[in-house]
Amino acid sequence: MDGTGITVKLILIGDSAVGKSSLLLRFVEGSFEPSLKPTICVDFKVKKMVIDGHTVQLAIWDTAGQERFRSLNPSYYRGTQGIVLVYDVTRKDTFTGLENWLNELEIYTTKNNTVKMLVGNKTDKPDREVERREGLQFAKKRSLLFIETSAKTEDGVQHAFEELVIKILQTPNLLDRSTKKEGVQLKGSTQQGKSLCAAYCPLS
Secondary structure: OOOOOEEEEEEEEOOOOOOHHHHHHHHHHOOOOOOOOOOOOEEEEEEEEEEOOEEEEEEEEEEOOOHHHHHHOHHHHOOOOEEEEEEEOOOHHHHHOHHHHHHHHHHHOOOOOOEEEEEEEOOOOOOOOOOHHHHHHHHHHOOOEEEEOOOOOOOOHHHHHHHHHHHHHHOOOOOOHHHHHHHHHOOOOOOOOEEOHHHHOOOO
């Protein structure tokens, strides 16, 4: 498939403080900040990738994990081709909470063939509470792609997004015409992301 002029929309979801924003920062800007503030509602970054010789532009939405912002998320699922479901391998509760996120996806995703990837983050930390085989088992049972990552050391981060995008490009009918148009419009965008909270999420 020719990826030229195609924008792929991805969304990062998962509990608060599992490292969604750190993963995105590491992937898009190649940096790591140990004390990132929690995402208040949603952040947005654009990144170009070359997959099999084709340029694909990723529009990546980073959502807040806090319960009080959860009701704001449904509109962001619209038109999403790929979903990155993140948990923290050092916090068992973020793993057991995955079922709730998957239930939410069932309700709000508009495309049945949306590609989902499960990511166990923070593998650089010694105090692991969720073993790799548990994550793999969970992913296999629910037909999710699976990878473990460390936003701090960069381990697995690039590979995670590459694998997800390759799978999306291989999925029939997932990239429709409107997606291609959107890709052309966004062609001149830079990799710099910006927060959309002010525009989308008034706190009052």
